[in-house]
Amino acid sequence: MSEPFTAGSAAGVAGWKLLGGAAGAGAIGAGLASIVVMSITPPRSPREWAVGLTSTVVGSIAGGSAVIMRFGLQSWAHDPFGLVAMLGLVFACGLPAWAIVRWVFNFIEKRKDASLDDVVADVRKGLGQ
Numbered sequence: 001m002s003e004p005f006t007a008g009s010a011a012g013v014a015g016w017k018l019l020g021g022a023a024g025a026g027a028i029g030a031g032l033a034s035i036v037v038m039s040i041t042p043p044r045s046p047r048e049w050a051v052g053l054t055s056t057v058v059g060s061i062a063g064g065s066a067v068i069m070r071f072g073l074q075s076w077a078h079d080p081f082g083l084v085a086m087l088g089l090v091f092a093c094g095l096p097a098w099a100i101v102r103w104v105f106n107f108i109e110k111r112k113d114a115s116l117d118d119v120v121a122d123v124r125k126g127l128g129q
Contacts (some may be wrong), residue, residue: 033060033094041098051105052098059097064090 037056043049067089068074076082111119 033057033091033097037095037098041102048102051101055097055101056094059100060090060094063093063097067093 033056037052043052064086068076068086073082073086073089076086111122114122
């Protein structure tokens with residue numbers, strides 16, 4: 001029978017390989033960003049919690065990927081310290097996602113009974129056009 005520590009470590013390494021190192025770093029960054037954002041601006045309902053979690057994770061992964069691709073940082077994935085830096089980028093990209101989604105939904109909620117013309121006029125007015 002193997003030692004529990006050795007078996008647990010082997011399972012962790014296998015799980016990390018299954019996720020693929022860079023994807024695992026992205027998942028960790030997205031999860032941490034979600035925790036931070038939800039701690040700062042707690043959701044008002046379970047529905048808002050689900051939307052906030054989803055938008056933060058998608059914002060982290062998509063935004064982090066866009067930054068990495070834009071600046072050609074893919075080579076960082078071959079170095080453990082580079083993976084940590086990529087995790088930081090993914091984390092940072094997820095932070096504004098929850099706020100943006102919340103602003104958009106609040107804007108929509110305030111105008112739920114307005115016509116499309118009224119909403120377009122409000123947006124134009126807000127943009128200074």
